Amino acid sequence: MSILVDHNTRLLVQGITGNEGIFHTQQMIGFGTSVVAGVTPGKGGEWVFEGKIPVFDSVKVAVEATGANTSVIFVPARFAADAIFEAADGGVSLVVCITEGIPVQDMMKVRNYLDQKGVRLVGPNCPGLLTPGQAKVGIIPGDIAIPGNVGVVSRSGTLTYEVLYALKLVGKGVSTCVGIGGDPINGTNFIDCLRLFEDDPHTDQVVLIGEIGGTDEEKAAEFIDHNMTKPVAAFIAGRTAPPGKRMGHAGAIVEGGSGLAEDKIKALQSAGVRVAKHPEEIPTLLS
C-alpha cells in the first residue's frame, strides 16, 4: 500500500519531448510506471518510445483519449505555471511539478486556483513521488529504495535520496516517498503527507526530512504532537549554515520563528520525534 501514487496511477508527462522529459520518462517506464500519454504543444499526433506512447497538443485531449489521472511536469520554469493550470483544468486529480525556478507570485496564483478546483499539487521544485514496487512519478532514482512500511516526506531533493539509500542499505523498505519541494509556496506540505501516512494501513512509521528557513517543521511538530500515533524520525539540514539573508522587517514579522535548525530540532524533539545528527543515522532511529 501507499499514498498518492500506486499501480492505479495512469501517468501523463507534460514536456515529454524535451531532454529531461525523454530521459526521465524512460526511467519511469523502466521502473514499471504506467505512462499513458505525453503532452507537447505543437507535437500532437507523434508517438514516442518506439511508438508506444502518444503525444498530444493539450492535457485535456490527452486525458480524454487515455484516461490519465496524474500528470508530471518537466517544462521550463517560465512555462511551468501555465502547465500546472492546464493540468488542473484538463481533468487530472494529481499534478506533480518537477520544474525549479517558478516565480513565487505565479505559484501563489496557481496554489489559490488549485485549492478552488480541489486538485492536489506536489512541488514545484521537487523530486516527485516513489512507491517502490508500484510507481515512480518524477526523478527519484528507482533503484535506491525497496518496498516496506516506512513513509518518507521531504522538503529536499537529493537529500531524500540519501535517506532512501541509507534505509535500503540496512534492508528497510518504504511505503511511499514524497518529495514536497523546497519552494516557499508549494502544493502539498508536511502536514498533508503526515495525515495521509497516519491513515495509510501499510505505513507503520514515518521519516521527515526538513531544512532551515520557514516554520513548516515547527507546524509539522505541532501536528505530530496532537495527531500522530505512528512514530516519526527526522533530520534537519543546515545546522551549520551561516545565518541566511533576511528579508527586511516584513519577513521577520510574518514568519514569526527563527527558521534556525536548532529551533526546528527542539520543536520536533518535544513532540516525541527522534532527530538524527546526519542522514545515514536515520535507519538506527527506526524500529
Place this chain on the structure above:
Amino acid sequence: MKLHEYQSKQIFAKFGIPIPNGKVAATAQEAEQIAQELQTRVVIKSQVLVGGRGKAGGIRLAKSPKEAEELAAQILAMEIKGLPVRKVLVDEAAQIDKEIYLGITNDRAARKPVMMASSAGGVDIEEVARETPEKIIREHIDPLLGLRDYQARDIAIGIDLPRDHWRAFGQISRGLWEAYKACDATLAEINPLVITADNRLLAVDGKMVLDDNALYRHPDLVEMRDLDVEAHSEIEARKYGLSFIKLDGNIGCMVNGAGLAMTTMDIIKLCGGEPANFLDIGGGAGADKVSAALRIILTDPNVKTILFNIFGGITRGDEVARGILAALDEVKTNIPMVIRLVGTNAEEGRQILANARMITADTLAQAAEKAVAVANAV
C-alpha cells in the same frame, strides 16, 4: 535581489505613492548641488543594502547646502557593516508628526501576499511585532483578485488613521500592491510612512526585494543590481546558474541540491572540518556548469581539498564526471579531490573518472571523513 532605497522609492512614485523631493548623488559636490536646488533642509541618506544605517551614522540632517556637502563627503567615505557607501540620497527633510509602517510580503503559511500596517512605525517595528503583535494589522490579499478597496480601508481603521487620510492611504496601499505585483517583489515596504506637519502622507523610506526567479521578466530591474554586496565568486557563479556562498574553511564542496549541500557542510563540521563554500550545482547540471563550478572553487586560495557529493536524480553522474574532466583539463591543479557518486548514471560516471586519480567514497560520512583527513594532512 534587493533594491536600494532610492530605487524602491522611484518605483513607488511611478505607482502614485508620494515621496519626498530628492535625488541621488555620487559625490559631495552633487549633494551640495541637489541641496541648493531643493532650497530647504535636507536629509543625506547612505544607500547601502543593509539595515541599521541610521544607527551607524549613515543618515544625517543638513541645514544648508554647505553642510550637505560636508556630511555627504563624510558618509561617502564610510563603510557600513562592511559595505562601502557609493551613493547618497539627498531628500527634502520632512516635518514628521507621526510614523506608520506599511509593507507587503508573501505569507508562506497562507500562500498569499499579506499587507501589514502598524501605527507604531519606524526603526523598532520588529520589536513591536514581537512584544505587541496585536498592534500589527494584517490583511491577506487574494493573488487572483488583488487588494480590494475595503481591505485598505480596514487597515486604515485598524491602525486608527484619522478619516481625512483614508483616501490618500487607499491610494498608497493600492500603489504599493501594484508595485509589488508589477515588479514580482517578495517584499515592498514603506517604513516609515509619515503624516507630515502639514497633514500629508509621505513615504520617506522604501525597501524592495525582488524574486530572482522572476527577473527574466524584468530586464529593466536587473540593470539596477548592486554588485558591491556580493563576493566576486558569487557573481561569477550566478552567471552559470550556480548557487554559491563563500565561507571561511578549507574544504571546497560541490554538491547537487541545496538540502544535500547543507547536509554535506553539516557532516564536514561534525567530522571536525570546515567547509570553504556552499555550492549547489542545481538539478540537471551539465558538464559546462560543473566545470564552471570547479573553476570558481579553485579560485579560493584557502581550498586544500574538494569534496564532490553527487547523488544523481535529474543530475546524471556521467555528465558530472565529464564536467570534472573538462575542468581539470583547463585548470591544472594538484589539489586532492574526494568524490562520491551515487544514483542516476553513477556507474558510468565512475568509469569516466577511473583514470582521474580521485579519492572515492561510498557513503556521505566516509566522504566527509576522507576530505577532513586530507585537509588536515596538507
